[in-house]
Amino acid sequence: MPEAVPVIAVDGTAGSGKGTLARNLANELGWHYLDSGALYRAAGLAVLQADTDPDDGAACGGIAQAMQVEIETRPESIRILLDGTDVTTRVRAPEVGRVASRVSVHPEVRRALLDHQRAARRMPGLVADGRDMGTVVFPDACLKFHLIASLEVRARRRQHQLEEMGINARLNTLIDELNQRDLQDMRRGESPLVQAPDACLIDTSEQSIEEVHAKARACLPGILTPSDKGTHP
Ligand code: DC
Secondary structure: OHHHOOEEEEEEOOOOOHHHHHHHHHHHHOOEEEEHHHHHHHHHHHHHHOOOOOOOHHHHHHHHHHOOEEEEEOOOOEEEEEOOEEOOOHHHOHHHHHHHHHHOOOHHHHHHHHHHHHOOOOOOOEEEEEOOHHHHHOOOOOEEEEEEOOHHHHHHHHHHHHHHOOOOOOHHHHHHHHHHHHHHHHHOOOOOOOOOOOOEEEEOOOOOHHHHHHHHHOOOOOOOOHHHOOOOO
8 A cells, every 4th residue: 555655755946955865865764766856857858849838738738648757766866768768968957947847837737747756655665856745746744854945055056966967057047047946836826835834844055965964864763663664676
C-alpha cells in the first residue's frame, strides 16, 4: 500500500537549495528521490518542441499526458529522458524553466503529472522536491520542509549552476527571471507554492549546504524507526 511508504517533502522557491537538500537526504537514508521540477521542465520542453502555445491549458495537458518521461536517479547524478531522448542538459536551460513555469499553471498539466509523481512513492521511502509536494501530491508526508532564500542569493546560485553548464547569464537578468517565476508559482490558482502549515521553514540565505542539511537532519530521528532506513536501489 503506497500510503505506508514514508515520504519527506521538500518544497521551496527556485534556487532555495531544495534539490540539494532532498538529494542528500535521499542518499543518506537510501530512499528514492523525486525531482518533480524535472517533470514540469520535461513538459515545458515537450510543449516547446511541439511549437504549442504554453498558455493553452488543454493542448499542454494533452502533451504532458502523452509524453514519456524517465528520470534515472543515481546518488551523484540524474538523467532525464523525454520520449527516449536524453534531455538532461536541455531541460535546465533558462528558456525551458520559463516555459515550465507557464505550463505548470494549468490544472490539465498538473493532473497529467500527478500519477507519475505518486508512482515514485516506493519502499523504503521517498524524498520529493518541488512546489506542492507537502500540500497536494503527498499531503500525508511524515516530514515537510519549506525552503526559502533571498532573491539575490538564489540568483547567484543559479548563475553558478549555469556557469558550470557553460552558460553565461547576467545576475540582474536572473534576479528578474526568478522574481517573475516566484510570482507565477505563488499566484497560480492550482497548487500554488505555499508553505504547508505543518512544514519546517528553513531560510538557506546565509547557510552552507552542510548547515542546511544538519538542520533538516535534526528533524529526522523523531520520524524514523530503524526499519525505515534502506539501501538505495
Ligand atoms: O524546481 P524547478 O525550477 O526545476 O521547476 C521548474 C518549474 O516547474 C517551476 O517554475 C514551477 C514548476 N513546478 C511546479 O509547478 N510544481 C512542482 N512540484 C515542481 C515544479
